[in-house]
Amino acid sequence: MKAVVMESTGAPDVLQLSEIDAPQIEQKREIKVRLKAAGVNPIDTKLRRAGTYHPELTPTILGCDGAGIVESVGAAVERFAVGDEVYFCNGGIGGPCGNYAEYAVVDERYVAHKPAALTFVEAAAAPLVLITAWEALHDRVGIKAGDKVLIHAGAGGVGHVAIQLAKIAGAEVLTTVSDQEKAAFCSELGADQVTLYSETDFAKVALSWSRGRGVDCIFDTVGGQTFSDSFAALRYGGDLVTLLQPAPDLDWKIARMRNLRISLELMLTPLYYNMIEARQHQGNILSQCAALFDQGKLGIKVADVLPLARAAEAHQRIEQGSTSGKLVLAIDSE
Structure with missing residues (x-):
């Protein structure tokens, strides 16, 4: 699969589009998602500059926010089926499990159905x-x-x-x-x-x-x-x-x-410590917010959309500090 990979810390140009093996389901409650978009957050730029929470894991794929379509499910998955549209916050703080990529594997407990009112790009901007x-x-x-x-x-x-x-x-x-x-x-x-x-x-x-x-x-x-x-x-x-x-x-x-x-408040704490109940709570937050989006009570502003290959440019723009709303990477994984 195509993914933006970081082999070392540094300036935005350390982010390079590469071809790597796609992740596979390993646990019974995991789902494999064909990503359509990935949100870009300030934490991504900080991890790129200073190092990830798991420097021992390489290569690194950044990006905590993702939205896409369920491609396959583990044997014990109950809440999702192939073809479901989902959004979530998972990975991206170290190692190859981030969302600047064409595919992601994530435990169903941390995932929510994508709001019908949002596009994949808008949904990917929202979770974190x-x-x-x-x-x-x-x-x-x-x-x-x-x-x-x-x-x-x-x-x-x-x-x-x-x-x-x-x-x-x-x-x-x-x-x-x-x-x-x-x-x-x-x-x-x-x-x-x-x-x-x-x-x-x-x-x-x-x-x-x-x-x-x-x-x-x-x-x-x-x-x-x-x-x-x-x-x-x-x-x-x-x-x-x-x-x-x-x-x-x-x-x-x-x-x-x-x-x-x-x-x-550091919402990445449950991810870092693998706090299952706290991460389930975050998945529930996304489900509650999905209802608010679909009721027209909540909206998300996307400042701009860039292709996956221009992740470095997205980082540059965030670091310039003038962005209003969110930047999102569109992923062509057909």
């Missing part, structure tokens, strides 16, 4: 960001109707999904963006208020928006100074969940004085 936003807002924070929520970088891959999930839960949403075009996009998604972080102090905006009380929770997808500046925007006892690792020299005084609850 859906799971990340869902776990942050529901599993970490316990978002509920009436909450005032601040979502940083609302036009990004995770952010634009988080806005929608927060609104579906009945929350009010304030979000930060870098320009007016992204502001308009977030307003279309349902954000109640949008602020340009380069022109305003988002903490002051959040306090004004919440009538001085502070917002109930903040979802930080940016990290660094944005994380620490968020302390002052939260109500006493509020929740702050971040996707990034806080700096070792961070001053926690304001967070401590305001009795904040700090949560960390």
Whole structure:
């Protein structure tokens, strides 16, 4: 099969289109999927530069997100049949089991039926960001109707999904963006208020928006100074969940004085530790989101679609930092 293979870490050009053996079903609950598209995420670029979670496994195929058609099933598979259209987040953190390829083999427990409302390209853009936003807002924070929520970088891959999930839960949403075009996009998604972080102090905006009380929770997808500046925007006892690792020299005084609850979200943890129940939960998240897509309550923005052979270009564009929505690799596996 054709696959984009990485033999060493480095610049995007270490990603090379190659011909390798296709994976085969080895366990009774596995399904083999003929991939039609693969999502590209910032974590892919980080693993390419710094190394994978499993450097001992080579060659490496990146890409956690995939969507395609079931080609064959293991003897104990119950939920899927040949010909079913599916989407999932699996592999891509080390070794040859990523989705920048024509085929993937994955345990059925971590897979969901593709939303009928989405194309394969749109479905491939969705899993990692859906799971990340869902776990942050529901599993970490316990978002509920009436909450005032601040979502940083609302036009990004995770952010634009988080806005929608927060609104579906009945929350009010304030979000930060870098320009007016992204502001308009977030307003279309349902954000109640949008602020340009380069022109305003988002903490002051959040306090004004919440009538001085502070917002109930903040979802930080940016990290660094944005994380620490968020302390002052939260109500006493509020929740702050971040996707990034806080700096070792961070001053926690304001967070401590305001009795904040700090949560960390890394949706790849269950994959890394092979936590079966947690991974099943992530598959269930995708099934719940599929229903929301098909009900017209949830959408995914694809910024651009590139052929598999141009994976390096996709990485370059993500690293430039100007992408709104998701980049996707289209895979011709006929």
